[in-house]
Amino acid sequence: MRRLKQAWELARDFREGVEDPVEHLYNVFEAINRWEARVNAYISLESPDLLVEEVERISRSIRVGEKIGKLAGLLVSVKDNICTSFLPTTAGSRMLDPYTPPYNATVVERLLEEDAMVVGKTNLDEFAMGSTTELSAFGPTRNPWDLERVPGGSSGGSAASLAYGGSDLSLGSDTGGSARLPAAYTATVGLKPTYGLVSRYGLIPYGNSLEQISPMARSVRDVALLLDVIGGWDPLDATSLRVDRPRTFTVSKADPRKVTICVVKELSEGAEEVIEKAYWRILKKLESEGVELRDEKLPVASKALPAYYTIAFAEAASNLARYDGIFYPTKGGGSSWEEEVELARMKGFGREVKKRILMGVYALSEGYRDEYYIAATKVRRVVRDEVLRMTRSCIIASQASPILPPRLGERLDDPLKLYAMDVYTVIANLAGVPALVQTIEFHNGLPIGVQWIGKPLGEGELVSLGLLVEELTGLAGVVAG
Ligand code: GLN
Numbered sequence: 001m002r003r004l005k006q007a008w009e010l011a012r013d014f015r016e017g018v019e020d021p022v023e024h025l026y027n028v029f030e031a032i033n034r035w036e037a038r039v040n041a042y043i044s045l046e047s048p049d050l051l052v053e054e055v056e057r058i059s060r061s062i063r064v065g066e067k068i069g070k071l072a073g074l075l076v077s078v079k080d081n082i083c084t085s086f087l088p089t090t091a092g093s094r095m096l097d098p099y100t101p102p103y104n105a106t107v108v109e110r111l112l113e114e115d116a117m118v119v120g121k122t123n124l125d126e127f128a129m130g131s132t133t134e135l136s137a138f139g140p141t142r143n144p145w146d147l148e149r150v151p152g153g154s155s156g157g158s159a160a161s162l163a164y165g166g167s168d169l170s171l172g173s174d175t176g177g178s179a180r181l182p183a184a185y186t187a188t189v190g191l192k193p194t195y196g197l198v199s200r201y202g203l204i205p206y207g208n209s210l211e212q213i214s215p216m217a218r219s220v221r222d223v224a225l226l227l228d229v230i231g232g233w234d235p236l237d238a239t240s241l242r243v244d245r246p247r248t249f250t251v252s253k254a255d256p257r258k259v260t261i262c263v264v265k266e267l268s269e270g271a272e273e274v275i276e277k278a279y280w281r282i283l284k285k286l287e288s289e290g291v292e293l294r295d296e297k298l299p300v301a302s303k304a305l306p307a308y309y310t311i312a313f314a315e316a317a318s319n320l321a322r323y324d325g326i327f328y329p330t331k332g333g334g335s336s337w338e339e340e341v342e343l344a345r346m347k348g349f350g351r352e353v354k355k356r357i358l359m360g361v362y363a364l365s366e367g368y369r370d371e372y373y374i375a376a377t378k379v380r381r382v383v384r385d386e387v388l389r390m391t392r393s394c395i396i397a398s399q400a401s402p403i404l405p406p407r408l409g410e411r412l413d414d415p416l417k418l419y420a421m422d423v424y425t426v427i428a429n430l431a432g433v434p435a436l437v438q439t440i441e442f443h444n445g446l447p448i449g450v451q452w453i454g455k456p457l458g459e460g461e462l463v464s465l466g467l468l469v470e471e472l473t474g475l476a477g478v479v480a481g
Contacts, residue, residue: 003477007074007168007222014062014073021073025055028075028119031165040141041160043080044087045120054117069115070229076111077167079158080121081128082213083202084108091204092124092136095323095330095348105202107171107213107230114229119167122157126350128178128206129316130154131421132411135352140408143185144480145446149405152182158216159186165479169226170216175207176308177425179214180437184400184449187439187478190216191223194456195432196241199234205319207312210429219476220438220466224248227459243457251460253467256289260394263293266301267398267424278441278448279399285472296390300382301427307379308426309419310363314373317360323348380430387431391455395465398424400437400449428453436462439475
């Protein structure tokens with residue numbers, strides 16, 4: 001284990017002339033060269049020459065005292081389901097290989113406005129459908145903390161790039177836990193924002209009503225820095241909330257005597273024993289600092305996972321209908337329209353994606369709609385009502401994952417085992433509320449995470465609690481190796 005300067009400290013030190021952004025860029029390249037062949041965090045990398053040119057421009061601006069953006073000199077990796085006009089965007093699928101969008105996602109525009117450098121596009125489960133980053137058309141990503149294990153998914157490439165020092169900050173996406181599960185498995189931090197706080201314009205959709213582009217980093221303060229840059233109203237996304245840019249970077253560490261944590265029974269059990277023990281240790285530690293712990297129940301939690309998957313599959317079936325082999329690169333070579341669509345999809349989509357489209361169509365079809373899709377939306381409503389009720393007066397504590405990072409291949413034979421990994425994370429997506437995952441301990445070299453779920457637009461409070469926890473664990477900024 002090593003420790004790196006946090007990204008916000010680096011940015012400050014660049015600005016003050018204490019650190020050289022050019023040298024930093026070479027250090028990050030060096031980490032990428034050392035690790036990437038084994039880890040496979042990136043699908044594509046920006047040309048080093050171009051980045052050197054860019055960092056020299058920034059370095060010059062600093063020397064002559066020109067105004068520079070908040071992220072000047074920092075290297076950000078971007079999940080490959082977020083559109084960039086300067087690098088291909090594949091969503092981890094053969095269907096979009098090769099495809100370079102004609103525009104940047106709003107979040108990418110906002111990164112560039114703050115002088116961030118996009119170092120590359122990160123690997124993911126195809127169309128973000130998965131929990132391990134093994135289901136990518138570009139091969140699996142491995143966990144830098146243990147190369148035999150997965151980094152979690154679907155934003156596993158983002159998490160792994162951070163965990164070996166191959167980026168300073170990263171953008172993931174989170175439909176049912178895809179930024180948070182990888183955070184728990186790689187000792188990084190992932191924050192799924194309130195639904196609508198971050199623009200989805202330019203995010204290749206999987207489950208629109210559930211997902212948010214999510215900041216990932218090696219510390220809570222860094223995640224806040226990135227959230228403030230990407231968040232806030234965007235006229236290009238009709239579901240974006242009419243709110244100002246968030247201001248979470250400047251919040252201070254929580255005063256424990258002013259924090260109430262709801263310990264929800266259903267979200268506090270069911271994990272492997274080492275995880276459960278670590279979870280209770282951090283809660284007890286917080287209590288001894290003065291935090292009030294309150295017992296709560298969420299009986300509907302057992303239905304959340306099937307409800308989530310039903311809704312996500314239904315939305316996926318509708319979203320993926322656009323891939324017809326005509327507009328996007330994969331061609332079927334059929335002689336009629338029907339045959340073309342069929343062949344393009346057969347070649348372009350992987351097994352898991354095909355399965356989800358079929359199940360989604362089934363859940364929406366005449367005669368089954370009420371039983372599946374409508375029933376799932378009712379569960380969603382109850383989850384949301386209950387979570388909103390609780391988070392009015394507390395932050396909800398939850399385990400982050402029921403298991404330690406599994407070995408490659410271990411969870412793939414049985415889809416239910418794969419889906420069960422999201423049991424704690426889907427709640428926040430169904431409810432549309434923010435949730436943060438951070439690391440609390442290591443067990444035999446593997447990280448264990450905890451999750452905090454907040455009220456709508458309560459990101460500041462999560463950051464504030466996260467800072468307190470980080471102080472107790474001393475784990476900000478750690479990298480593997
Ligand atoms: N593992 C979940 C799924 O496969 C979540 C994925 C995500 O958040 N994108 O649907």
